Amino acid sequence: MERPLHRLRRSPYLYRGGMALALLLAAVPAFADSSLPAAAWANRQLPDPAQEKAASDLMHSLRCLVCQGQSIADSDAELAGDMRSLVRSRILAGEKPEAIRGWLVDRYGAWVTFEPPVEPLTWPLWAAPALLLVAGVFLARRRFRRRAPR
Amino acid sequence: MKRVVIWAPVVLFALFLGMAVFRLSNPGSTDVPSRLVGQRLPAFALAPAAPGKPGLATADLAGKPRLLNVFASWCVPCAAESPQLLALKQAGVEIDAIAIRDRPADVADFLRRFGDPYTKIGSDPESQVQLALGSSGVPESFIIDAKGVIRHQHIGDIRPEDVTDILRRIEAAR
Amino acid sequence: MIAELGLAALWLAAALALLQFGCGMLAMRGSEGMAALVRPVAVVQGVLVTLAFVCLLEVFRVTDLSVALVAENSHVAKPLMYKIAGAWGNHEGSMLLWVTVLGLCGAGVALIERRLAPPALMATLGAQAAIALGFYAFLLIASNPFARLNPAPAEGAGLNPLLQDPGLAFHPPTLYFGYVGLSIAFSFAVGALLTGEVGPAFARAMRPWVLGAWIFLTLGITAGSYWAYYELGWGGWWFWDPVENASLMPWLAATALLHSVTVVATRDGLRAWTVMLAVVAFSMSMVGTFLVRSGILTSVHAFAVDPTRGSFILGLLVLYIGGALTLFALRVGTVREGSRFDPVSREGALVLNNLLLSAILGIVLIGTLYPLGVEAVTGEKLSVGPPYFNSAAGPLALGLVAVMAVGPLLRWRRDDLAPLARRLALPVALSLIALAAVLALLGPIGVMPLLGLALAVGVGAASLAPLWGRSLRRTPLFTWGMVVAHVGVAVSLAGMASETAFTRETLAAARLGETLSVGPYAVTIRSVAPVAGPNWTAIEGTFVARRGEGSAFALNPQARTFSRPPTQTSEAAIATRLDGQLYVVLGPQAEDGRWQVRLWWKPFVTLIWLGGAMVAVGGALSLIGRVLRERRAREALA
Numbered sequence: 001m002e003r004p005l006h007r008l009r010r011s012p013y014l015y016r017g018g019m020a021l022a023l024l025l026a027a028v029p030a031f032a033d034s035s036l037p038a039a040a041w042a043n044r045q046l047p048d049p050a051q052e053k054a055a056s057d058l059m060h061s062l063r064c065l066v067c068q069g070q071s072i073a074d075s076d077a078e079l080a081g082d083m084r085s086l087v088r089s090r091i092l093a094g095e096k097p098e099a100i101r102g103w104l105v106d107r108y109g110a111w112v113t114f115e116p117p118v119e120p121l122t123w124p125l126w127a128a129p130a131l132l133l134v135a136g137v138f139l140a141r142r143r144f145r146r147r148a149p150r
Numbered sequence: 151m152k153r154v155v156i157w158a159p160v161v162l163f164a165l166f167l168g169m170a171v172f173r174l175s176n177p178g179s180t181d182v183p184s185r186l187v188g189q190r191l192p193a194f195a196l197a198p199a200a201p202g203k204p205g206l207a208t209a210d211l212a213g214k215p216r217l218l219n220v221f222a223s224w225c226v227p228c229a230a231e232s233p234q235l236l237a238l239k240q241a242g243v244e245i246d247a248i249a250i251r252d253r254p255a256d257v258a259d260f261l262r263r264f265g266d267p268y269t270k271i272g273s274d275p276e277s278q279v280q281l282a283l284g285s286s287g288v289p290e291s292f293i294i295d296a297k298g299v300i301r302h303q304h305i306g307d308i309r310p311e312d313v314t315d316i317l318r319r320i321e322a323a324r
Numbered sequence: 325m326i327a328e329l330g331l332a333a334l335w336l337a338a339a340l341a342l343l344q345f346g347c348g349m350l351a352m353r354g355s356e357g358m359a360a361l362v363r364p365v366a367v368v369q370g371v372l373v374t375l376a377f378v379c380l381l382e383v384f385r386v387t388d389l390s391v392a393l394v395a396e397n398s399h400v401a402k403p404l405m406y407k408i409a410g411a412w413g414n415h416e417g418s419m420l421l422w423v424t425v426l427g428l429c430g431a432g433v434a435l436i437e438r439r440l441a442p443p444a445l446m447a448t449l450g451a452q453a454a455i456a457l458g459f460y461a462f463l464l465i466a467s468n469p470f471a472r473l474n475p476a477p478a479e480g481a482g483l484n485p486l487l488q489d490p491g492l493a494f495h496p497p498t499l500y501f502g503y504v505g506l507s508i509a510f511s512f513a514v515g516a517l518l519t520g521e522v523g524p525a526f527a528r529a530m531r532p533w534v535l536g537a538w539i540f541l542t543l544g545i546t547a548g549s550y551w552a553y554y555e556l557g558w559g560g561w562w563f564w565d566p567v568e569n570a571s572l573m574p575w576l577a578a579t580a581l582l583h584s585v586t587v588v589a590t591r592d593g594l595r596a597w598t599v600m601l602a603v604v605a606f607s608m609s610m611v612g613t614f615l616v617r618s619g620i621l622t623s624v625h626a627f628a629v630d631p632t633r634g635s636f637i638l639g640l641l642v643l644y645i646g647g648a649l650t651l652f653a654l655r656v657g658t659v660r661e662g663s664r665f666d667p668v669s670r671e672g673a674l675v676l677n678n679l680l681l682s683a684i685l686g687i688v689l690i691g692t693l694y695p696l697g698v699e700a701v702t703g704e705k706l707s708v709g710p711p712y713f714n715s716a717a718g719p720l721a722l723g724l725v726a727v728m729a730v731g732p733l734l735r736w737r738r739d740d741l742a743p744l745a746r747r748l749a750l751p752v753a754l755s756l757i758a759l760a761a762v763l764a765l766l767g768p769i770g771v772m773p774l775l776g777l778a779l780a781v782g783v784g785a786a787s788l789a790p791l792w793g794r795s796l797r798r799t800p801l802f803t804w805g806m807v808v809a810h811v812g813v814a815v816s817l818a819g820m821a822s823e824t825a826f827t828r829e830t831l832a833a834a835r836l837g838e839t840l841s842v843g844p845y846a847v848t849i850r851s852v853a854p855v856a857g858p859n860w861t862a863i864e865g866t867f868v869a870r871r872g873e874g875s876a877f878a879l880n881p882q883a884r885t886f887s888r889p890p891t892q893t894s895e896a897a898i899a900t901r902l903d904g905q906l907y908v909v910l911g912p913q914a915e916d917g918r919w920q921v922r923l924w925w926k927p928f929v930t931l932i933w934l935g936g937a938m939v940a941v942g943g944a945l946s947l948i949g950r951v952l953r954e955r956r957a958r959e960a961l962a
Contacts, residue, residue, distance in 0.1 A: 034224050034251035037914055039276035045831050056829070061711045065182050065286040068624045069565055071709070074558045078251065079286065082277035107284035109185050114709025116694075121704065125694050129716045132686040136679040139155065156653045159600070163645055166611075169693060170638055172700040173620040174631050180622075182705075 033078060039085030046088055055088050058097040061114045062087070062104065071114065181305045184284025184292075191298050192282040196272025199249040200257040206246055206272030211294050215301075215323035216244040217316070218292040219268070220280060223252050223260035225288045231307035232264035238313060239267040243320055247271045250280055250288055291316075295323035327391050330379025331470040334420075337372035337427060338460035340365055341453045344430070348450020352443050352519065359442055362449050363434040369456070370431025377424040380469055384411040390476035393417060393469050399482040401859050409493030413484070415617060415633070416469035418496060422613070423463060425504035426456045429533070433508060440521075440529045447515030448508075455507055458640040466636050485860070485886040485893050491551040499544035503574055503609035505537025509581060510606035513599045514648055517655045522595045527588035528954075530602065532947055534585055538578045539943040545571055546936030557894035557909050559827070559924045561932060564713040567625035569692045570612030573685055577605035580681040583674050591736060593671055595659050597678060603652060607645045608685075614641055620696065666738035673731035680724040687717045718772055725779055725817060728810055729786035747789060755782030769825035776821030784814035801949030809942025816935025822928035833918040843925025845869050845906055847879075852910070852919060860884045862895070865910040865919065869899065881910040905929050 046052040059073040064080040072080040072087075083104075090100050104112050116122045186192070195207040211218060219235065221228040239245055247268045249257050257271065274280055283292065285303075293302040293316065301323045308316065344365045351359035380393075384407050389395045397417075398410045411417045430452040437445060463469070487493070512530040516522045548571065553561040562568065581601040587594045615621055618634025665671040691713055695706045733747045758781035762774060787810035790803060830842040839848040850866045862884040870876040879897035886893070899906040904927035911920030 034222060035256070036251045036253070036275055038920075043831050043833065043911070043920055045829070061709065063707050063709070069622050070563075070624065074556075074560065074563075079277060083281065085276055086278060086281055104281075105185075107185055107281070108182055108286070109705060111182060111705040111707050114707050115711035116706055116708050121698060121702070122694075122706070125690065125708065125712070126716075128690045129683065129687055129720060132683040133679070133720075136683055140675050140679060156656055159604075160646070160649045160653055163649055165697075166693065167638070167642065167646075169696050169700050170614070170618070170620060170634075173696055174618065174634050174638065177619075177631065178699070 038078070038081045041085040041088035041092075042081030043084075044088070046092055051091050052088075054097050055091045058091070058100060059084055059087055062101065063112050063114055065108065065112065182286045183305065184286075184300075184303050186284045187300050187303050189300060191294060191300060192279075194272075194279045194282060196248065196274060196279060198254075199247075199252060199271040199273035200254055200261060202258075203268070204270045206248060206270045208298065210270055211246065212298040213296055214244065215293065215295045215320045216246060217320070218294055219245055219247045220250060220283070220285050220288055220290045220292070221247055222250045222288045223256040227307040228289045229260070229264050231289055231309075232267070234308040234310060234313050235267040236265045238308075238316060241317055243317070244269055248274050248279055250274050250277055293319050293323055326379050326382050327388065327470040327472065330376045330383070331468070333372045333376040333379065334460070334464065334470075337369050337376060337423075338457065338464060340369040340372065341427075341456040341460060344369060344453035345450050345457060348446050348448075348453060351446035352450060354443070359446055362446055366434035366449050366453070367431045369453075370427040370434075373424050373427035377420055380411050380417060380420055381408055383470075384408055384417075387480065389478070389480055390472055390474070392471045392473040394480065395473050395477050396481050399480040399859070401479075402482070402488070403858055405490070406488045406493060409487070412496050412500075413487045413493075415630075416463070416467045418500070419459065419463050419467050420469050421497065421500050422504055423456060423459045425500050426452070426459065426507055429505055429508045430456065430511075433511075433533070437529055440525060441519075443519045444515050444521040444526065447518045448511045449515075451511040451514040451518075452507065455511065455644060458643060462633075462636050462640065466633055482859075482886075482889045484889070485884070485891050486555060488859075489551065489555060491547060492555070495544060495547050495551060498540050498547060499571060502537050502539075502541030502544050502578075503571075503606075503612070505533060505540060506574060506578055506606040506609055508533040508537070509578075509602040510644075510648065513602035514651060516599060517651050517659075520655070520658045522588075522599055522659045524589050524592055527585045527598065531582075531585050531589060532951060534578060534582055534602075534605075535943055535947045535950070538575070538582055539940050539947065541571075541575045541578060542936060542940045542943065545575055546933050546940070549936070550933045553929075554896055554898055555893075557896050557922075559829075559896075559907050559926065561823075561929075564691075564710045565623050565625060566621040566692050567612075567616050567623045569688050570608075570615050573608040573688055574605055574612060576681050576685040576688070577601055577608050580678045580685075581605050583677050587671055587674050591663070591665070591671060593661070593663060593665060594675065594678075595661055596656050599656070599659065600652060601678070601682075603645075603648045604685075607641075607648070610637075610641055610645060614638060615692075621692070665736075668734070668741060668744070669738050670731060670734040670736045673727055673734050676727050677724065677731060680720055680727065684717050684720050684724070687720070688713065691716065714772070722772075722775055722779055725783050725813060728813060729783040732790050732806060732810070733786065748786065751782040751786035751789070754785050755779060758782070766826070773821040773825035776817050777825070780814045780818035780821065783817070784811055787811045787814060801952065802946045803949075805942045805944070805946030805949055807942070808945060809939045812935045812938025812940075812942055814935070815931050815938060816933075819928050819931025819933075819935055823926050823932065826927045827929075828925045830921075830923040832921055832923075833914055834921050835918050840921065840923060842906070842923040843904075843927075844871050845923075845925060846871075847906075847908065847923055849919060849921060852913075855882070857884070860886045863910070865908075865921075867897065867908055869906055869908075879906070879908045881908045883910055883912070900930060903927055 046055055056073065060071045062072050062083065064070045064072050064075040064077055066077050066079050067075050072083045087100055091097065101113055105117070110117055116125060118126055191208050191211055193208045196205050198205040217238065235245055245267045247270070249271055252273065252275070272279070289307050291304040291308060292300050295301050302319050304312065304316065344362060347358040347361045347365060351362055383391050384394055384398055385404070387394060387398055387400050387407060393414060393416055397414045398407055402410070412421045430449060433452070434449060440448070509530055512526060516526045549561045552563070553559065581598065584594050584598040584601055588598045614634065614637045616625070617630070617637060619631065620634065691708045694708050698704055698706050729751060730744070730748065734744060755778045759774065759778040762769070762777055787807055790807055791799060828843040830840055832840050834840060834849050836849055836851060839846050841847070847867050847869045850868055852863060852865045855862050855864045862882040864880050864882045867879040867881070868876050869879055877899060879899055881897040882895040884893050884895055894909055897908045904925060907924040907926060909922040911922065913919050
């Protein structure tokens with residue numbers, strides 16, 4: 001994926017697993033990072049294990065905005081760290097995970113969440129398992145014969 | 151019925167083909183635009199980012215249309231767009247800024263080297279306001295109208311050819 | 325010189341493929357002279373294309389920088405193993421590997437296959453040549469691996485450091501033998517449709533090739549998952565990334581095909597479905613190759629994006645997949661279906677198996693392509709990731725595993741529910757005991773992992789059932805294969821469920837000398853020092869871990885910096901124990917001198933890949949068993 005020079009996203013090289021071969025060939029010379037440390041809750045776990053689990057589950061299902069398809073939990077990008085800090089600090093303050101997800105979707109669209117919203121646009125997606133099973137049974141029904149009584 | 155079933159795979163493949171052809175001919179951009187265009191600015195109050203310059207709060211971004219520039223001193227394209235911002239300032243556009251993940255000394259140094267078109271600069275050390283705005287990188291610029299509603303988002307640095315368009319939008323936002 | 329030899333061999337191979345295609349088509353219509361030519365031509369084509377690939381390997385081995393591909397993907401300072409592996413770690417080289425496997429498989433069929441009626445065999449070899457022709461054209465016109473560079477650079481651009489790893493060096497060839505091996509099934513299916521020979525003979529001819537390709541795919545996907553787990557530093561083993569999905573879809577189709585082919589071979593039912601699956605399996609391979617190389621889907625694994633190459637491959641897809649599906653629609657009427665069977669029977673279970681596998685395949689395909697479809701129609705951008713795939717495909721997969729346990733216990737043609745229930749009583753009881761034990765001893769865990777664990781226990785027991793009450797020495801090898809493979813699935817499921825439910829993670833910023841705890845371990849960070857390797861420098865941490873009163877041991881995670889090309893990677897330190905793995909990652913140092921450290925304790929995570937390996941071993945046993953049985957049958961007749 002080419003990185004347009006007019007647009008700088010944080011740490012294009014330093015995120016884990018984002019080493020697309022093309023990226024290396026695109027040779028952007030100036031990949032700058034800020035010199036500030038990571039945000040307060042970017043790399044610290046919440047003291048309450050239940051809250052940390054809720055935060056972790058949410059972070060694994062939110063998409064990193066500047067990476068090649070990783071979640072914010074799996075990314076070393078600075079913006080991903082700032083998003084993790086946002087998630088953890090809000091969970092600490094008592095906010096529900098779905099509310100935080102909704103807040104981010106309001107700002108970035110459904111693209112930022114790996115769990116597609118259930119709305120008319122995604123009904124075919126969510127209905128697919130049931131539809132496929134029904135279609136399969138329908139196709140297979142003529143292979144069977146009626147059970148003969150013993 | 152049997153005909154439908156037998157030809158269904160071909161039809162499905164044709165569907166896949168259509169999507170692939172669409173995507174190959176319109177690669178699309180990797181930019182993630184903000185969904186807040188057309189809505190009010192979120193509420194925030196940021197400390198000053200550079201010595202001698204006031205900080206930035208939502209209340210400051212009202213009264214007349216202005217440009218809100220999201221930048222950082224460590225961002226190379228931000229330096230590249232400085233001449234365009236200075237030109238816009240000359241043309242009478244009020245420009246405020248949010249400095250992302252920056253130290254006061256570095257911001258001051260950046261302004262000294264590349265010019266200072268800003269009235270106020272707020273400091274956003276953990277990108278929280280940047281996230282609240284739906285911005286996903288630097289540099290980005292937002293056109294805010296007199297009522298504090300976001301009217302347009304410009305992703306990336308402002309090129310010389312973009313200046314007239316931005317001026318036009320600022321006029322339209324009166 | 326070697327490069328030119330390789331290019332010449334490639335052109336010759338392409339010419340022979342054309343000849344093979346022509347002769348095959350003529351032989352199918354009955355020309356005896358042509359029929360005699362086809363086999364030798366196929367064999368020589370295989371030899372020539374292998375020669376071309378060997379030339380590419382040689383050119384990489386000596387790092388001939390006047391070849392453009394070597395200059396872009398290799399470096400004089402790279403270790404030898406990675407120089408050679410660099411041959412297939414790029415687009416052109418891997419496409420050459422693709423046609424090499426195509427040619428070798430065709431040669432193999434030409435040399436080995438004796439049972440299939442000549443018209444069908446000729447049609448099959450002709451179809452194989454037709455597929456090869458398109459990819460030869462792609463290589464020679466749009467992706468020449470032997471193009472020269474003038475002037476030659478002094479050093480070379482280097483290979484992506486993530487690929488400089490033994491596991492990943494050999495992962496592509498394994499996968500390619502799998503993907504492209506499925507082309508034989510595709511060719512057999514096309515040949516059978518063209519000549520109207522869809523029956524037990526066709527199924528028996530195809531079965532060993534499907535098994536062979538499937539074994540490689542299983543190994544390749546398992547190895548790839550393990551590589552991602554230890555190399556990427558996040559402890560994840562499956563991300564539902566589009567490229568991972570592209571490798572999974574052929575495997576799902578091949579698994580369904582494998583089971584379906586047995587029904588045709590032995591009971592002569594499910595003919596149309598088997599032919600369709602054979603077409604779908606290789607089609608999924610080709611779609612996968614298209615998705616990876618065209619750049620239409622964002623992925624961490626994607627090759628360098630080139631839409632023109634993508635368009636060429638799309639053209640090949642239209643030709644082969646469109647052609648095969650149309651042929652199927654036109655000719656499926658000539659496929660006379662075999663006997664029907666009772667719903668409660670082994671055939672019934674195999675139909676259910678096919679159905680569930682096809683549904684899962686459909687879900688993965690739809691989920692992967694849905695964002696693209698939505699963007700094409702509405703311009704909206706969507707992401708579909710693990711939350712969707714896990715909740716949509718997970719329950720179906722659990723159902724599939726349950727069917728896998730029941731199937732082998734059913735008789736062919738018809739069976740009754742009461743005796744089946746008796747046979748299942750013990751496995752079901754074991755499942756329930758496991759369920760209760762987990763809930764009682766380990767506390768509440770998620771529904772899916774809980775079901776997974778309980779099911780794994782029951783299915784493991786049920787999979788051993790075909791061996792009960794039989795003389796183990798006289799049990800056929802292919803029955804052993806089935807048992808080992810099915811138990812392997814249960815083992816892998818147990819690993820997945822355990823990892824999901826019981827992983828413990830500790831993130832901290834630690835000073836030297838500080839002790840952190842994760843799971844049952846206490847981990848102390850002793851020191852951090854710079855080290856150097858052949859083409860990298862690194863910061864290496866020395867951690868000491870201890871479990872209760874046990875002996876302490878050291879772990880040395882690194883943060884590496886490569887110079888050519890400039891990249892950074894994280895090398896996790898992993899300690900494997902009987903009941904899990906301790907996984908330690910060293911991150912950057914903060915301003916106050918503390919080190920960012922990530923620790924995981926992952927109970928029984930190794931079962932995931934052990935199970936995968938068992939599945940592959942089971943497949944190998946099955947393959948050997950079938951081949952031996954057929955050789956004995958032939959000798960008995962002779």
